Amino acid sequence: MPESSSEPPPRLFKDRFGAAAARQLGQQVQETWPAFPRERFVKLATAGLEALEFHARIQQFSGALRDTLPSDYEEAIGILVASLPSPLENEEEVSCLWLQWPVGQFIANHGTGHFAASFEAMEALTQRHSAEFAVRPLLAAEPERSVARLLELTRHPSLHVRRWCSEGSRPRLPWGLRLRHFCKDPAPLWPILEALRDDPSLYVRRSVANHLNDIAKDHPDAVVARCREWLVDATLGRRWIVGHALRSLIKAGHPGALELQGYRVPQDLTVSFSIQPARARVGTTFSFELAFTSRSSRNQAIMADFAVHFVRKGGRASRKVFKGVTFDLEGGCSRIVIKALPIRATTIRALYPGVHRVEAQINGLTLAEAAFDLVMV
Numbered sequence: 346m347p348e349s350s351s352e353p354p355p356r357l358f359k360d361r362f363g364a365a366a367a368r369q370l371g372q373q374v375q376e377t378w379p380a381f382p383r384e385r386f387v388k389l390a391t392a393g394l395e396a397l398e399f400h401a402r403i404q405q406f407s408g409a410l411r412d413t414l415p416s417d418y419e420e421a422i423g424i425l426v427a428s429l430p431s432p433l434e435n436e437e438e439v440s441c442l443w444l445q446w447p448v449g450q451f452i453a454n455h456g457t458g459h460f461a462a463s464f465e466a467m468e469a470l471t472q473r474h475s476a477e478f479a480v481r482p483l484l485a486a487e488p489e490r491s492v493a494r495l496l497e498l499t500r501h502p503s504l505h506v507r508r509w510c511s512e513g514s515r516p517r518l519p520w521g522l523r524l525r526h527f528c529k530d531p532a533p534l535w536p537i538l539e540a541l542r543d544d545p546s547l548y549v550r551r552s553v554a555n556h557l558n559d560i561a562k563d564h565p566d567a568v569v570a571r572c573r574e575w576l577v578d579a580t581l582g583r584r585w586i587v588g589h590a591l592r593s594l595i596k597a598g599h600p601g602a603l604e605l606q607g608y609r610v611p612q613d614l615t616v617s618f619s620i621q622p623a624r625a626r627v628g629t630t631f632s633f634e635l636a637f638t639s640r641s642s643r644n645q646a647i648m649a650d651f652a653v654h655f656v657r658k659g660g661r662a663s664r665k666v667f668k669g670v671t672f673d674l675e676g677g678c679s680r681i682v683i684k685a686l687p688i689r690a691t692t693i694r695a696l697y698p699g700v701h702r703v704e705a706q707i708n709g710l711t712l713a714e715a716a717f718d719l720v721m722v
Contacts, residue, residue: 359399361443362406364391370406370444374414377428386413400520406447407454418455419462425451426465432472433505435548445474452479457486464494468501471509480513481522488526492533499540504549511541511552517559531560535571542575542583550586557590565594569601576605596650596666598709608648608708613640614674618705618713625688626720627696633669633684635705635713642676649682650706656699656719665694666706688719696721 367390371383389409394402414421425448433442448470456463456479463483467476484491495510512518514534516527527534534556541553561568572587579587587605594602603609615638620631633651649669654662669684690696698721705713 359397359402362399362402362446363394366444367391367406367409370447373430373444374410374424374428378414378424381424382413386410389413403446403450404454407450410447410451411455418459422452422456422459422462422466426469429469429473432503435504442474445470449474449476449479452476453482457482460487460490464491467509467513468498468506471513472503472505475512476509477513477515477518478521480509481518481524484514484524485522485526488533492537496536496540499537504544504546507541507544507546508549508552510537511549511556515552515556515559517562528563531564531567534560542586543580544582547582547585550582551589554586554589557586558593561590561594565599566601569594569599569605572602572605595648595709596668598650598666598706600709603648603709606648607646609646610710611645611647611708611712612643614638614645614707614712615640616705616707616712618703618715620703620715620717622717624718624720626722628687628689630685630687631717633686633703633705633715635669635682635684636679637674637682638679639674639676644676645674646708647672647674648708649684651684651686652704652706652711653686654702654704655694656697656701658695658697660699662702 364387367387371381371386374386375381375383386409389412390406392405394405397405410421410425414424429445429448430442452463452466452470456466460483467479470476470479480491492514495514498506499510501507514524514527514537515521516524516531516534538553538556541549544550544553557568557572568590572591575583575587591602591605595606600610617636619634621634622629622631625631635649637647639645648671651667651669652664653667654664657663667686670682672680672682674680688696696719698719700716700718702714702716704711705715
């Protein structure tokens, strides 16, 4: 087993890849291949590490493996696969083997051109950590062959491998290489998602939902149509996938997505909207009040969201939707909904003074508007 470290725990995730991690990974490889120059690996992996962010550290660890393993890729990846720890049994364990991250980067950097060896290595790696980033260069280089292999692996007994088939092929995987050909035409991916849509593991089904959410950013109508098909005689698990997959489209007010979830164009509905206070400083919590009056004789499912047009530098505005409430409004009845929204700066959104327009988005339609004036002092 790798030696223990007396170093204090890292404050940031990137700091996990420091000298202790280099020594542990080096020992892991050396126990499989005694000729491995562990000290040279550690020196290469940790050179100037303090100045590097997370991804650069992973690349440096991977580069150190390249410089200290045999020059033949298939021999080198065979050593790395043999050095991997035991497979994980369930999804709760997946975060404990982060040390294997550079192995995946090694495959991503050098694995194209070695299809069979790389897929065999990724099948093993994803049962210990993840190979969702490693597979993307192969999907870009050999899309048809790679998709066909992933489709075969959707029948794998390991839930980690089955999830990888979906997660690794997501067109817009966060942090991952953008698969632009699949953004343009996702048709080759549908068989993978069809094969996994009723998987017994929520861990796998969640990836299918996120994959659909990715496709919906480029092909919203195609995803709505596919979800409509999936809802025919759907299991509870598949219904959950559809609801989670449509979340971005629902937030954006896509009519087809809303209809699939039971939110149709409101009929004979009056909506009034007000904001208190009308003028306040940053840090204030605003109160949004919506008053609904139905003149219809039928009950209606209501989804009320709020779209704030934040003032940006130079006077521009950017729209952000905040989830509100959902409820059933009985025919001929009224209801008041109050939603609190704190206005504070975040790491991804600076605040600027000015009048901020707010839309009351009801079942995807803007049925009322109000505004507040934000001041900085």
